Amino acid sequence: MAIIKRFLIIFLCVVSFSLAFAGTVSAASVLYNDTIEMGNGYQINNYVIDVTDVFVDANSVSFYVYHRDKEVKDILISRGDSFEFDIDDGGKVKVILNSVVGSVIPRASVSIVLTDYDFRDLHKNELVQGGHRSATFAGTPELKIIKSVDEESINVGDIVRVRVTVENVGDDRATEVLFNEPQQPRFILYDTLVSDPGKTTMDIGESKTPFVYELKATDEGTFELAPTTATFTNDAGQRFPQAASNSPTIIVGPSESLVSADLEFITTFDKHTVSRNERITGTMLIKNEGTAPATGVTVNIIVPDGMRFEGGSGVEQISGVPTIYQETFGIQQQREFSFVLRPTEVGTYTVSTQHSYSFDNGVDQDLQQVSSDDVSRNIRVTEGKYDYLFEQPLYVYLIPLLIIGAVIGWIYYRHKQYKF
Amino acid sequence: MLNILIVGNGQCGNRILDAINKEAFGKKSRFAKFYSQQKYKSNVQTIAINTAVNDLREMKFTKAKDRVHIPHLHGVGANRNVGKHVFEDNKTHIMRKIEERGDFDVCFVITSASGGTGSSFTPMIIQELKEKYDFPVYALVVLPFREEGTLYLQNAAFCLRDMRESGVDGIILADNQFLKQMGGNVESAYNGINDMIARRLLFLLDALDSEMMMVTDLGDFKTVMSGGAGIATIGFYEAETDIPVRTAIQKALSPSGLLFSSNVHEEASRAMIIIRGDRERLSIDEISTEVENLSSAVGHVFKGIIVRNGELPQVLAVLTLESASELETLYSIAVDAIKHEREKKERVASEKEVDRAFSKIDGMDPSY
Structure with missing residues (x-):
């Protein structure tokens, strides 16, 4: 029994918190609880509750409800009675006549209660002097x-x-x-x-x-x-x-004014089978077959490990990378650059080239960037003619050197002996 | 092992000494000194002395430490009197250089009799050596060509006299005039003479210190050299074909084999004959016959035989002379040369023709 009671309390608490923090007001809220002079009204958004007539003797009041200028309800109620009407978005307004007050201008003491309405949508909630005719209504701009x-x-x-x-x-x-x-x-x-x-x-x-x-x-x-x-x-x-x-x-x-540079990079070598330490000459042919000149033409020659760059015409080493650079390259222009490589190790190698250039296509504000890569055919490096010399044990070289050194030393010694 | 000192004085002495050192390498190549060693049997020390530094520089096979330069311009100009003064001034230095080489058993001093430095230094060096040491000193003297000039002839005459007076133990003569028969140009003739003398001397040194079938040694050599008039010459023959040893001995004693023209059978006093060659080629009978022939004429003959397998016969003969007609002839020419020089000097002094020419402009001044 105690467990059921505790569960019920928790459930009620959860419900109460849910209702308290919900955006929509399902419970009733008192918007107004005071007197309204006859001829005045109370505006809730675009709805106006006019207090049209106050009958002090009869303890009754006549109410007219308007949506903008349009009357949606009129009712005469006595003290203690009430009436309701719907507003936008499912909201309900309840007007309760609490009493009638006699005066120069008689007044009705009312309570106005709003239920089932999101208060964030309540943009107008006030007394209106002169009733609906003096009210200002919010429209819908489009x-x-x-x-x-x-x-x-x-x-x-x-x-x-x-x-x-x-x-x-x-x-x-x-x-x-x-x-x-x-x-x-x-x-x-x-x-x-x-x-x-x-x-x-x-x-x-x-x-x-x-x-x-x-x-x-x-x-x-x-x-x-x-x-x-x-x-x-x-x-x-x-x-x-x-x-x-x-x-x-x-x-x-398609545009007739769109142009582009089209550079072709062709790498060839004078031989593809070489002996170690034998030089091979590479040729880089660059042709522009496009309709626009290219600028900033750059070719990086990636020399593999086991090969060494020896030099070339128009090829400079930039940060250790042999590079061909042309500031501009005209339409239909073609040019050859040669470079020399020397393989230092036996093996099979390929030489990669990285190409990039840019051009103005006549349409875009920015230059068009083009980059590409290429890899040469295999270059086979075989043992050099005298490589076997380097494969001998150290003493093979050391002994003749010692002998030669001794002979030279002896000749020098004898020369000094006989030099007068 | 013998300790032998060879001193080469003056240009001629230097060149013969260099030829001996070259011959000692046993090779003809000029680069032999770089890859070969000298093949002296004995402990041979060589010293080249000269006042002309260029003559010392020309030597190729003599070590630098063995070349002693006596600073005096570039030679003494064939003037023996100047040479003697220079030697006196440098005597201590020269003798110290010799002394540094140690003790010796025998010394040979090689020189030309006609030059300046050699002809003046050699008698004085010999005199110093004889005073300081007790080893025998022999001079090998090269006589000039007769047509080389009066100064050379007079130098040769006085040099030989000074040498006799220096206490030398013997003078071995080599005569350029006689060796002129070798022919060829001047350079090759001189080189040929130098090589010839060098080869003989080396043969002699080799023989004095070799094991022989029949022995001749330094003592025998001394005995030979002490005979006669203290003048000697050397005969030599090296067979180029397989000839009898008898013929080789005869050729060594013939005028063509001698360094100095001499009739050995008439003028020789003592002799030493050294024969070298293959055992098969050295016929004792032939050798004995020839030695007997010689000894019947000159008296005593020492003979030594060195056996060298495969070698053709080689014969060296050292002969001391009782008389030397060729030397007398030389002195006769020398006397004429001395007279001629004196007359020329007196004539120049009395005539003063040059002075008369100069006197023509006495009291005059040049005008420009």
Whole structure:
């Protein structure tokens, strides 16, 4: 029994916390508990409860309920009675007539209770002098955004002008309007004629042109421009879903003005089977078969371990790497560079080359970077003619050297003996 | 083992000494000194002395330490009087150089009789050696060509006299005039003479210190050299083909085999004959016959036989002379040369023709 009681307490606590921290108010909340003079009203958002007539003698009051200017309910109730009406989003308002107060202007003492409503949506909750006729109501601004292009069919490299216009076709002023114009893939921003106005307001029926800019097509294809979006609130500060523009379609065809450099790198060697320490000459032929000159042409010759770079024409060692560098390389130009390698170890080797260059394709603002790799045919290095000499034990060299040294020493000694 | 000192004085003495050192290498190559050793049987020490440094530099086979330069310009100019003064000034130095070499059993001093340094130094060195040491000293003297000039002839005459007076134990003569028969150009003739003398001397040294079938030694040599008039010569023959040893002995004693022209059968006093060759080629009968022939004419003949397998017969004969007609002839020419020089000097002194020529411009000054 004690266990059941403890479980029940915990359950009630959990429920109470859930209700207390929930966004929606399911419990009743007293919005107002005071008197309202006859002819005045109480506004809850766009609803106004007018106290139309107060009958002191009859202890009754006539109430008219308006949604904006539209009457939604009228009722005469006596002291102690109440009535209810629904408002937006399932909320219920209950008006209780507590008493009737006689005076120069009679008043009704009421309690106004709101249930089942999210208080975060409660933007208006106050007395209205003069009733609904004097009340101000929050409207719904509606932004109609139109994105248009001056040409729907262009070629790569052509420029298209984009214009974004917006009109408030709603029934309320739009405030804190912020536009968002996304970047357009496949296009580069060529020029901006009208730039983002920043946070702004738009009256009912007002039109604006927040963006006018020009795009340059970089790729061929059919593309939809990403829509322009806007966030805004109404006068009452209510936030509405963001408005979005249309997405105009642009067909981009191939461009006649697009050019490119096309460099061909061909590495050849004068022989592919060599003896150790025998020099081999490599030739790097560079040809530009493209339609644009190349710049910064760089070829790194990766000499494998077991081979040594001996030198070459137009080839310099940069940070230990034999490198061919050409500042510019014209259209249809071709040039040969030779370099000499000396294998120091027996084995099979390949010589790798890393090529890179850049060029202006006439469309993009940035230079186009091109890089590639290449690997030569196998180079087989065999033993040198005199390699066997180096394979002999040390004494084979040492003994003759000692003998020669002794002979030289003896000859010198004898020379000194006989030199007068 | 004998301890032998060989001193080469002056240009001629230096060259013969160098030829001996070259011959001692046993090879003809000029590079023999780099790969070969001298093959002296004895302990042979050689010293070259000269006032002309260039003559010492020309030597190729004599060690630098064996070359003694006496500083005096570049030689004494064939003037024996100057040479004698230079020797006196450097006597201590020269004798110390000899003394440093140790003790010797015999000494040979080689020189030309006609030059400056050699002809003046040699008698004085011999005199010093004889005063300080008790080993025998022999001079090997080269006589000049007769047509070489009056100064050389007079030097030769006085040099030989001084040498006799120096106490020398014997003078071995080699005559350039006689050796002229070898022919060839001047250089090859001189080199040939030097080599010839060197080969004979080496043969002699080898014989004095070799084991022989029949023995001749230093004592025999001394006995031979003490005979006669103290003048000797050497005959030598080396067979180039397989000839009888008798013929080789005859050729060694013939004028063509001698260093100094002499009729050995008439002028020789004592003799020593050393024969070397293969045992098969050395016929005792032939040797005895020839030695007997010689001894019947000159008196005593020492003979030594050295057996060397495979060698052709070689014969060396050392002959002391009782008289030397060729030497008398030389002195006759020398006397004429001395007279000629004296007359020329007196004529120049009395005539003073050059002075008369100069006197023509006495009291005058040049004008420009």
